[in-house]
Amino acid sequence: MSNRELFNEACRYIPGGVNSPVRAFKSVDGIPVFAKKGNGSHLIDEEEKEYIDYICSWGPLILGHGHPIIKKAIIEASEYGTSFGLPTHLEVEMAKLVVESYPGIDQVRMVNSGTEATMSALRVARGYTNRNKIIKFEGNYHGHSDGLLVKAGSGALTFNMPTSPGIPEEIISQTLVCTYNDLASVEQCIAEYPQDIAAIILEPIAANMGIVPANAEFLKGLRELCNQHQIVLIFDEVITGFRVSYHSCPEYLGIIPDMVCFGKIIGGGLPVGAYGGRKEIMEMVSPSGPVYQAGTLSGNPLAMRVGLAQLTYLKDHPEVYEHLENSARYLENGIQKILNKLNLPYQLHRQKSLLTLFFTSQPIQGYADVQTCDTKMYALFFKEMLSQGILIAPSQFEAWFLSDAHTQQDLDKTLDAVYSALVKCHDSLSD
Known part of the structure; x- marks a missing residue:
């Protein structure tokens, strides 16, 4: 056809x-x-x-x-089994590799998509800070979860839909939108809600309104504002993670976030995502802490084996x-x-x-x-x-x-x- x-x-x-x-x-x-x-x-x-x-x-x-290493990993995974709903050693190896590769994070939780990663990271940040509001930026796309489809990039920008029907106003009201590469807009937002902001999430290199990097002064200012106001700084590296550098944006741009979201590349092309952060933040995640997040296929052996093969290859080459x-x-x-x-x-x-x-x-x-x-x-x-x-x-x-x-x-x-x-x-x- x-x-x-x-x-x-x-x-x-x-x-x-x-x-x-x-x-x-x-x-x-x-x-x-x-x-x-x-x-x-x-x-x-x-x-x-x-x-x-x-x-x-x-x-x-x-x-x-x-690529031969990807083909080999897929074949090996299928021979052992594609899903168990139980832990495997592959999850441990993958988590160790990701944590060791990314400056500033101590633990990581595997999920099944970038959307799931950003959604979960924000829930954890809210639980950690006991605050509800978040800051995102115009043109940054973080998946299609309700609170993030506000002046988003990617498909929402392509089809001229800065917001989406089906999202309650009560949820949208918790998302504050600032201007990318404009630190003053963030300072003004924080001044208006000094005790209410749980997290700032951004693409350190925006890739969903075309490639638009955050400038150095903007990133440095965000890091300082988050330190000053006890706000969790989250890098969405669903696209840039392991692509701009093996050590991702912290090595390339010189700023270390409190949390990070991955997707795409860590599965070698298979459906996967992950979010990680400092230990005191990640210990909020169930079963260690009270913030619930779960998934039957999270860390499934097929995606883990293939992702592990690709990331190991990148590390060694x-x-x-x-x-x-x-x-x-x-x-x-x-x-x-x-x-x-x-x-x-x-x-x-x-x-x-x-x-x-x-x-x-x-x-x-x-x-x-x-x-x-x-x-x-x-x-x-x-x-x-x-x-x-x-x-x-x-x-x-x-x-x-x-x-x-x-x-x-x-x-x-x-x-x-x-x-x-x-x-x-x-x-x-x-x-």
């Missing part, structure tokens, strides 16, 4: 034809690519068309599709990060040269192996800036790239992800496609 035929059938049985909104390709006015097979840096769809893949399952495939950096820098420099040659004022952001080309002349610091992007132009660009065999995010407000499997040939073909696509897009406007 063609992608269009599959999508038409999917729409009969699945809301919108997809199980996660951005996959619908709605914001680029397209039909979803139905994936059939992945191999290295390439993806093949149900029509047998082959693409260089810069989605990489939205980040976790840092080694590319079908630091050259992966060197290759990623070199590849991403090459792509960044090449795209910037193209923009300069064509006299296009678009904004190009890169943080390690994450990249976004913003179709705006407005310098990007936060949510208001990304809203100036020309999404119609991005849709044209996306389609041109797709026609040339390059699969990038089907949304202006997502990242491109590089993997260790991307080759020099892949990068050069991508740059040729970028040049051709930008020329065609702008020629079509002048016709």
